[in-house]
Amino acid sequence: MSEARSDVRPDGAVTESGRPRPTRRRVIAGGVLAGAGIAGGTLLATRDRGPAVGTTVRARRVHGTLPVDDPTAGAWGQTGSVLVELERQATTTPMKTRGKGVDHVEVEALHDGTSIAFRLQWDDPERDSDGAGVDVWRDACAVLLARSHADEAQRLMGTADEAASILHWKADWQRDIDEGFQDVEAHFPNAAYGFYPPLVGVDRTARAADYTAADATEWLPALAAGNPLAPATRTSPVEKIRAHGYGTAASLPTQNARGKGEWDDGRWRVVLARPLARTDSDEVHINPGADAGFAVAVWRGDEDDGGSRKSLAKVLLRLEVAP
Amino acid sequence: MAEVFNWQINRTMSYPYEEARPKKQAAAVFDTNKCIACQTCTLACKTCWTSGKGQEYMLWNNVETKPWGSYPLAWDVEILSRIEPGSWDAQGTYRGRTIFESAPAGSTAQGWMPSDLDYAYPNKGEDETSAPISPETYTLELPHDIWFFYLPRICNHCTYPGCLQACPRQSIYKRPEDGIVLLDQSMCRGYRACMEACPYKKVFYNHVTRVSEKCVMCYPAVEEGVLPRCMRNCIGKIRTFGFVSTPENVREDNPVDFLVHVRKAGLPLYPQLGLEPNIYYIPPVHVSSTPFLTMLFGPGVSHAVEAYQAAMAGDDPELRAVLLLSLATDLIVHSFEIRGDKVVGFDENRDEIVRVPLREPIMIRPEFDAAVSAYRKNVT
Numbered sequence A: 001m002s003e004a005r006s007d008v009r010p011d012g013a014v015t016e017s018g019r020p021r022p023t024r025r026r027v028i029a030g031g032v033l034a035g036a037g038i039a040g041g042t043l044l045a046t047r048d049r050g051p052a053v054g055t056t057v058r059a060r061r062v063h064g065t066l067p068v069d070d071p072t073a074g075a076w077g078q079t080g081s082v083l084v085e086l087e088r089q090a091t092t093t094p095m096k097t098r099g100k101g102v103d104h105v106e107v108e109a110l111h112d113g114t115s116i117a118f119r120l121q122w123d124d125p126e127r128d129s130d131g132a133g134v135d136v137w138r139d140a141c142a143v144l145l146a147r148s149h150a151d152e153a154q155r156l157m158g159t160a161d162e163a164a165s166i167l168h169w170k171a172d173w174q175r176d177i178d179e180g181f182q183d184v185e186a187h188f189p190n191a192a193y194g195f196y197p198p199l200v201g202v203d204r205t206a207r208a209a210d211y212t213a214a215d216a217t218e219w220l221p222a223l224a225a226g227n228p229l230a231p232a233t234r235t236s237p238v239e240k241i242r243a244h245g246y247g248t249a250a251s252l253p254t255q256n257a258r259g260k261g262e263w264d265d266g267r268w269r270v271v272l273a274r275p276l277a278r279t280d281s282d283e284v285h286i287n288p289g290a291d292a293g294f295a296v297a298v299w300r301g302d303e304d305d306g307g308s309r310k311s312l313a314k315v316l317l318r319l320e321v322a323p
Numbered sequence B: 001m002a003e004v005f006n007w008q009i010n011r012t013m014s015y016p017y018e019e020a021r022p023k024k025q026a027a028a029v030f031d032t033n034k035c036i037a038c039q040t041c042t043l044a045c046k047t048c049w050t051s052g053k054g055q056e057y058m059l060w061n062n063v064e065t066k067p068w069g070s071y072p073l074a075w076d077v078e079i080l081s082r083i084e085p086g087s088w089d090a091q092g093t094y095r096g097r098t099i100f101e102s103a104p105a106g107s108t109a110q111g112w113m114p115s116d117l118d119y120a121y122p123n124k125g126e127d128e129t130s131a132p133i134s135p136e137t138y139t140l141e142l143p144h145d146i147w148f149f150y151l152p153r154i155c156n157h158c159t160y161p162g163c164l165q166a167c168p169r170q171s172i173y174k175r176p177e178d179g180i181v182l183l184d185q186s187m188c189r190g191y192r193a194c195m196e197a198c199p200y201k202k203v204f205y206n207h208v209t210r211v212s213e214k215c216v217m218c219y220p221a222v223e224e225g226v227l228p229r230c231m232r233n234c235i236g237k238i239r240t241f242g243f244v245s246t247p248e249n250v251r252e253d254n255p256v257d258f259l260v261h262v263r264k265a266g267l268p269l270y271p272q273l274g275l276e277p278n279i280y281y282i283p284p285v286h287v288s289s290t291p292f293l294t295m296l297f298g299p300g301v302s303h304a305v306e307a308y309q310a311a312m313a314g315d316d317p318e319l320r321a322v323l324l325l326s327l328a329t330d331l332i333v334h335s336f337e338i339r340g341d342k343v344v345g346f347d348e349n350r351d352e353i354v355r356v357p358l359r360e361p362i363m364i365r366p367e368f369d370a371a372v373s374a375y376r377k378n379v380t
Helices: A024-034 A036-049 A171-179 A208-213 B040-049 B075-080 B162-166 B193-197 B219-223 B255-262 B290-297 B301-312 B317-325
Strands: A014-016 A019-021 A056-061 A082-088 A104-111 A115-123 A140-146 A164-170 A238-243 A258-264 A267-275 A291-299 A311-313 A317-321 B002-006 B011-015 B026-031 B062-066 B149-153 B172-174 B181-183 B203-205 B212-214 B239-243 B279-282 B335-339 B342-346 B352-357
Touching: A056 A082, A082 A291, A104 A291, A104 A317, A115 A140, A115 A291, A140 A267, A164 A171, A164 A258, A164 A267, A171 A258, A238 A267, B026 B255, B040 B062, B162 B172, B162 B181, B162 B193, B181 B212, B193 B203, B193 B212, B239 B255, B239 B317, B255 B279, B255 B317, B255 B335, B290 B301, B301 B317, B317 B335, B317 B342, B317 B352
Parallel strands: A056 A104, A056 A317, B026 B279
Antiparallel strands: A014 A019, A082 A104, A082 A311, A104 A115, A115 A267, A140 A164, A140 A291, A164 A238, A258 A267, A291 A311, A291 A317, B002 B011, B026 B239, B062 B149, B172 B181, B203 B212, B335 B342, B342 B352
């Protein structure tokens, strides 16, 4: 792509060799102003072209704040996003055999020298953000980072010899953050319960967080056992994971990933971000100016996706990190 | 898939892991003839383990009424409808496919996922009989008499657990020391593959922590030689807890072995599913539908009923003695011995922990109590 060496300013404008260049929106607007016939042609051509299918994504450097909490920030969508082809997971059980999955994810990446952020976009007709129901499944997506893009085996959750680092965004966590923890009453609006034993003195409907306040987490066994997924208080919708192959995913000790997902009109736009530098010993370190390997995966809640029932990149992709 | 031997279906079968039996296998025999569905077991468990938020409809122990009751709804009908019909041959070998041998492509076992609503009616079908009761329809011309019975259920701590093999990250494990199947609360990520694969539907989802949970067989108590809470609190004393051996290692003085292997009065629940479950049931003697009981407990039903009836009639004092030991103590009885007119229970070190008369002494008192100048309503 011609703009492969372009950089992006926080306001969304693309620069090439230091010369300001109009954004895609400005190109279209300019076309409209120039004349209906030309404008129509420009608009159609721009839409039809869309992102190309590819296996290399270049993380461009932004000067200023990295838009880690805003999937619609101007910085996004300005520079060569890549359409990554996915396939239904069929390597390990349970395989994704239900539903057609997600065929493509539009991927782009930015970094500011300190952190790297990915934006994933894919079509999903339903927003599935309920994590509390027995038989309901949330939407989710993930970016897997590997030290080398040449080691194809890394695509499948890393290998026994070398851990992959994963950023996992969860729609239910996003909802917990946006709307407050989705407690029992959120999933069962008509729920009624006499009392919860250790919280007898609570003069309102007990909340999950009350157990922590009452130093009674043994009533929430996973929380008491230190399961990092169990706390009802969340600060980020993105979990940082390391994995040494299928079935080995584990939360990293340092949880410093950020992100934000928004569903609008049948499409998820999700940002997942983390520091470039490793913060845990077996985490993949990303160096500006060097390449790394990466893969993406998407879970569709309406197709009962969960765990290894997912759509994932067909090949390990190359991540070019701009200097 | 490995080939493993399942003695309950009398053949080898496919299972994702190699056969690896524990040193001891925790097990229990439930006497359905004595269960009155008082649900004390249910509450004993509930108040101990699952009274937190997110566990509202989670019942590690439940008691359902057969034939119509089920928790979660239709759990057994759902799985039976998903595996092809099978049959038992004359040697007691199951000629059909287990849930592992019926696994659809991309999975390791046949299964299904209940909905939230399926858990919301734990007493559905309670006390409903096998046929309507009314003057018009109550007739001996029906295929069988009208009946129902209670089926208390906990996790079966199977030899070949469906939940364990389904977990892609080995969050579920079977303890080598006692065969208790546990779900590591620190490792579970809430994939619910275990819930889908367990045909007995004894793994549950916590709505607040968003991970799965299951019966722990009160392992802290068992480690101390004490019975699990659901058994200790059983009003009807229907539960005999201990450790079951494989058929070639049967110890005749082990109460559970005696009930399961020697007298063959205790039968597994849905053995055809292939999990070698370790909660055994003495089938109800009053249910006239042998096919129904065979569907639930396998081909040994008629023999088990006859054995139990013989004990009740006084024709099998030894079996009666073992049944009398049931919950005569809070401690785990590892062996028993009949001494005179009593049955003695021993712990693992062969120390006596309980002594029960084979027949309770009966005293008949005069109808009139002169000391208080009143007539007694009960003279025995």
